[in-house]
Amino acid sequence: MSNQSQPLIRMENIVKEFPGVRALGGMTFDVHKGEIHCLVGENGAGKSTLMKILSGAYTPTSGTIYVEGQPYQTLDPELSQQLGIEIVYQENDLVPNMNAVENVFVGKELAKPLGIIDKKGMLRRVRESMREFDISIDPQQKIEDMSVSDQQFVKILKALMNQSKLLILDEPTSMFNVEDAGRVLNLVRTISARGIGIIYISHFLEEVVQIADRITVIRDGEVVRTYDNSKRDVPLSALTLDMVGRPVDTFYQRERFAPGEEKVLEVRKLKLEKHSPPISFSLKRGEILGMFGMVGSGRTEIVRALSGADRFYAGEILLNGKKLHISSPRDAIDAGIAHITEDRQRLGLNLGSSVLENGLMVKLQYMKPSPLYDFKTYAKLVSPVMEGLNVKTPSLMQEVVNLSGGNQQKVVLGKWLISDAQVFVFDEPTRGIDVNAKAEFYRHMTELAKAGKSIIMVSSEMPELISMSDRVLVVREGAVYCELSGGQINEQNIIKLALGVISHD
Amino acid sequence: MTKGRRILKDQRLLLLIIIVVLSATVGIINPRFVRLNNIMAILQQISVLGVLTMAMSMLLISGGIDLSIGNMMTLSGVVVATLLMRGANLLVAVLAGMGVSTLCGLLNGVIIAKSRTMPLIITLGTGQMFNGISLLIAGGSFLQFENKLNFLRTVKLFDFLPLMVIVMLAIVVLMYVLLNKTRFGRRIVAIGGNERNAYLSGIKVDLYKILTYGISGAIVSVAGLIFAARLNAITANAGAGYELDALVAAVIGGVTFDGGRGTVLGAFLGCLLTGIISNALDILGVDAYVKIVITGAIIVGAVVLSNIEKLRRRT
Numbered sequence: 179m180s181n182q183s184q185p186l187i188r189m190e191n192i193v194k195e196f197p198g199v200r201a202l203g204g205m206t207f208d209v210h211k212g213e214i215h216c217l218v219g220e221n222g223a224g225k226s227t228l229m230k231i232l233s234g235a236y237t238p239t240s241g242t243i244y245v246e247g248q249p250y251q252t253l254d255p256e257l258s259q260q261l262g263i264e265i266v267y268q269e270n271d272l273v274p275n276m277n278a279v280e281n282v283f284v285g286k287e288l289a290k291p292l293g294i295i296d297k298k299g300m301l302r303r304v305r306e307s308m309r310e311f312d313i314s315i316d317p318q319q320k321i322e323d324m325s326v327s328d329q330q331f332v333k334i335l336k337a338l339m340n341q342s343k344l345l346i347l348d349e350p351t352s353m354f355n356v357e358d359a360g361r362v363l364n365l366v367r368t369i370s371a372r373g374i375g376i377i378y379i380s381h382f383l384e385e386v387v388q389i390a391d392r393i394t395v396i397r398d399g400e401v402v403r404t405y406d407n408s409k410r411d412v413p414l415s416a417l418t419l420d421m422v423g424r425p426v427d428t429f430y431q432r433e434r435f436a437p438g439e440e441k442v443l444e445v446r447k448l449k450l451e452k453h454s455p456p457i458s459f460s461l462k463r464g465e466i467l468g469m470f471g472m473v474g475s476g477r478t479e480i481v482r483a484l485s486g487a488d489r490f491y492a493g494e495i496l497l498n499g500k501k502l503h504i505s506s507p508r509d510a511i512d513a514g515i516a517h518i519t520e521d522r523q524r525l526g527l528n529l530g531s532s533v534l535e536n537g538l539m540v541k542l543q544y545m546k547p548s549p550l551y552d553f554k555t556y557a558k559l560v561s562p563v564m565e566g567l568n569v570k571t572p573s574l575m576q577e578v579v580n581l582s583g584g585n586q587q588k589v590v591l592g593k594w595l596i597s598d599a600q601v602f603v604f605d606e607p608t609r610g611i612d613v614n615a616k617a618e619f620y621r622h623m624t625e626l627a628k629a630g631k632s633i634i635m636v637s638s639e640m641p642e643l644i645s646m647s648d649r650v651l652v653v654r655e656g657a658v659y660c661e662l663s664g665g666q667i668n669e670q671n672i673i674k675l676a677l678g679v680i681s682h683d
Numbered sequence: 684m685t686k687g688r689r690i691l692k693d694q695r696l697l698l699l700i701i702i703v704v705l706s707a708t709v710g711i712i713n714p715r716f717v718r719l720n721n722i723m724a725i726l727q728q729i730s731v732l733g734v735l736t737m738a739m740s741m742l743l744i745s746g747g748i749d750l751s752i753g754n755m756m757t758l759s760g761v762v763v764a765t766l767l768m769r770g771a772n773l774l775v776a777v778l779a780g781m782g783v784s785t786l787c788g789l790l791n792g793v794i795i796a797k798s799r800t801m802p803l804i805i806t807l808g809t810g811q812m813f814n815g816i817s818l819l820i821a822g823g824s825f826l827q828f829e830n831k832l833n834f835l836r837t838v839k840l841f842d843f844l845p846l847m848v849i850v851m852l853a854i855v856v857l858m859y860v861l862l863n864k865t866r867f868g869r870r871i872v873a874i875g876g877n878e879r880n881a882y883l884s885g886i887k888v889d890l891y892k893i894l895t896y897g898i899s900g901a902i903v904s905v906a907g908l909i910f911a912a913r914l915n916a917i918t919a920n921a922g923a924g925y926e927l928d929a930l931v932a933a934v935i936g937g938v939t940f941d942g943g944r945g946t947v948l949g950a951f952l953g954c955l956l957t958g959i960i961s962n963a964l965d966i967l968g969v970d971a972y973v974k975i976v977i978t979g980a981i982i983v984g985a986v987v988l989s990n991i992e993k994l995r996r997r998t
Contacts, residue, residue, distance in 0.1 A: 272880060284884040285870065285885040295866050
C-alpha cells in the first residue's frame with residue numbers, strides 16, 4: 179500500500195459476536211485523513227457496536243484494526259485515546275455543574291505550581307480553539323445552563339483539544355433545530371479541513387448527503403454498500419433501499435383478521451409540551467397499531483403520556499367515547515390502559531420478587547383488602563394466566579430475576595392480563611429476547627387482539643412492525659407524521675417517511 | 684429564569700438573608716444576642732461542627748459520604764489525650780492524633796473505592812470500629828490532660844478572636860481554595876458530578892476517592908483537638924452523633940447527596956445557621972425540650988425549601 183492512499187483507520191473483516199447474537203458479521207470500513215465518512219443504517223444495524231470497537235470498549239471476536247498502517251487486534255480506551263481516536267457520544271457526557279472550560283480540561287487541567295489551576299491559561303486555550311474551529315459559545319457558562327446544541331459544541335471542543343486524528347460523531351444533530359444543525363455541519367466541515375478524519379453517524383439522510391465524502395450503508399451488522407459522494411449527489415432513495423430490503427420470508431406470519439369498527443381509544447390534539455406539535459390518532463377494537471420512529475423521534479414519549487408516566491400539556495384522551503383524566507399511572511390503569519415498558523427489568527418487574535407477586539402487582543390494588551397475603555387464593559388467580567402464556571418457571575414462587583428474558587416479558591404481560599386491561603401499550607415488546615421466544619410472544623399478542631383487546635405497539639424492529647401491525651403510525655420530530663395501512667406497510671415506505679426523505683401524499 | 688428565582692436557587696444568598704433577618708429579629712427582642720461576646724460564643728460553639736462540616740462537604744461534593752467522622756474525631760482526640768497524659772510533647776501528640784485519623788480516613792477510602800460498596804454502610808461499620816478502639820484505649824473513663832490544650836481557647840487575636848475560631852475559619856478558607864482553585868479539587872468535583880465522564884477523561888477515580896477520604900480524616904483530627912480543648916477532657920463516646928450534625932449543616936448549606944453540587948461557603952453558612960438558631964433559642968429562654976423540636980423542624984424546613992426546583996415527578 180502506498181503511503182498516499184494509506185487510510186487513517188482501516189477496519190478489516192471485523193466480527194463481533196455476543197452470546198446468541200452476531201452483531202457485526204465481517205465488516206470492512208476505512209476513513210482517510212480529512213475525510214467525512216458517514217455511516218447510515220436502521221436502529222440496531224451495528225453502528226454503535228462498530229463505534230465501541232474503535233473506542234476500545236468492545237473487543238472484536240475477529241478481524242484487524244489498522245491505525246495509520248499499524249495493525250491492532252483490539253484497542254482499549256486508553257490506547258484508543260493515545261492513537262488520537264475521539265468519540266462524541268449522543269448521551270450527555272459532561273459534568274453539569276462545571277463550566278465549558280473546566281469540562282474541556284477535566285482530567286487534563288493546566289496548573290501552576292502547588293497544583294493551583296490556571297484558569298486564565300485554560301480559558302485562553304479554549305478561546306484559541308474556538309477561534310480555530312469557528313465555534314461560538316460562552317466558555318464560562320455552566321453546562322446545565324447551556325442549550326443542548328451548545329453542550330454538543332463543548333463535547334466536540336473537548337474531543338478536539340486532545341490532538342485527535344479521528345473524530346467519531348454519533349447523531350450530533352438529533353436534538354437540534356435546523357439552524358443549530360447547520361452550525362454543527364459547518365463545524366464538521368471546518369474540522370475535516372484541518373486534516374482530521376471524521377466518522378459521522380446520522381439518521382438525517384439529507385444532512386448526510388450534504389456533508390459526506392463517502393457514505394456507507396450498514397444493515398444487520400454487514401456493509402451493504404459504500405457510495406462515493408464527492409459530488410454530493412447520492413440519491414436518498416438509493417440509501418433507503420439499501421438500509422432495508424430484507425427478504426420477505428424472514429418475517430413472522432401472524433393470523434390476520436379484520437379489527438372491529440368501533441374506536442376504543444381516541445387521542446385528540448395531544449400536546450406533550452407547550453410548544454410540541456398536536457398528536458391525534460385512534461385505535462379500534464382488536465387492532466394492532468404499530469408506531470415507528472427513529473431514536474429520539476418522540477414515540478416513547480407519546481405512549482408514556484398515554485399511560486400517565488409523564489404528564490402532558492394539553493389535549494384529550496377518550497376511551498370508548500368517554501374522556502379520561504390521566505395524570506398518573508394509576509389513572510391510566512384505572513381506565514384499563516396497560517403499559518408494557520421498553521425496560522422490563524427496571525420499570526416492568528420487581529426482579530427480586532416471585533412470579534406470583536409480580537403477576538399480582540397491579541391486580542392487588544383492586545382486590546378486597548385481606549389482612550394476610552393469601553397465597554392460595556392468589557395462586558389460583560395467577561397460575562392459569564401464566565400457564566396460558568406458557569411461562570417456563572419451576573414454580574410461581576420463583577424469583578423473576580432467574581427467568582429468561584422471554585419469560586420475564588411474559589410475566590409482565592401476565593400481570594396486565596390479570597388486571598383486566600383493555601388497551602395494551604407495548605414499547606419494544608421483544609427487545610433482547612431470542613427468535614423463538616419472539617414468535618411465541620407475537621402469537622400471544624395476536625390472540626390478545628383476537629379476543630377483542632386493542633394494542634399499540636411501539637417498535638424499532640422493522641420486521642416486527644410489518645408482520646404484526648394492522649396500521650402503522652410513523653412518528654417524526656415529536657409528531658405523528660403519517661399513517662400507513664394494508665399494502666402501504668413495507669420497509670421502504672416506513673423508513674423513508676421516518677427519515678423524512680419523501681413527503682406523504 | 685427570573686432574578687427572584689435565581690436568588691432563591693443560590694442557597695448562599697438565601698442563607699445569608701435568613702441569618703441576617705433572624706439575627707436582627709432576635710437582636711431586637713434581646714439585644715444581648717448581637718453583642719460581640721455572644722457572637723464569639725456562637726462561633727466557639729460551632730467551631731467543632733464547622734470543621735467537621737468542611738470534611739463532610741468535601742466528601743459529599745466528591746460523591747461520597749462518611750458517617751464515621753464523629754467516632755473518628757473522638758478516636759484522634761483520645762489518642763492526643765492519652766499521649767498528653769503520659770507526658771508526651773504537644774506537637775508529637777497532635778501529629779499522632781492527626782496520623783491516626785488520616786489512616787482511618789484512608790482505610791475508609793480504600794474500602795469504598797476498591798470494593799465499590801456504598802460508603803454510607805461501610806462508614807457506619809468503620810465508625811463502630813473506631814468507637815471500639817477508643818473504648819479499648821480509654822475504657823469508660825474521663826481523659827483529662829491538665830489544660831494542655833487550653834491555648835486554643837485562651838489565645839485570642841486582637842483580644843477577642845479565640846484561636847479555635849481562627850483555626851475553623853482557616854479550614855474553611857483552605858477548603859474553599861482546595862475545591863475551587865486546585866487541580867485536585869476540581870477533579871474530585873468532576874468525579875462527584877459525573878463519575879463515568881471523569882473516568883473516561885482519564886482521571887484515576889479510585890486514587891482520588893482514597894485521597895479525599897484521607898484528607899477528610901486529617902481535617903477531622905483538627906476538629907478532635909478543638910473538641911478536646913473545649914471540654915478540657917474527652918471520653919470514648921463523646922463525639923458520636925456529630926457526623927449527622929455535620930451532614931445536616933452541609934445539606935442546609937446546599938450540598939446535595941448526589942455529588943458534584945454545593946459550595947464551601949454555603950456549607951459554612953448552613954453550619955452557622957444551626958449555631959445561631961441554637962444560641963437564639965437559649966437566649967430567648969425557650970424550654971430545652973421545645974428547643975430540640977424546633978431545631979428538628981427547622982432542619983426539615985430548610986431541606987424542603989432547597990428542593991423546591993425538583994418537585995415535578997417523572998419516572
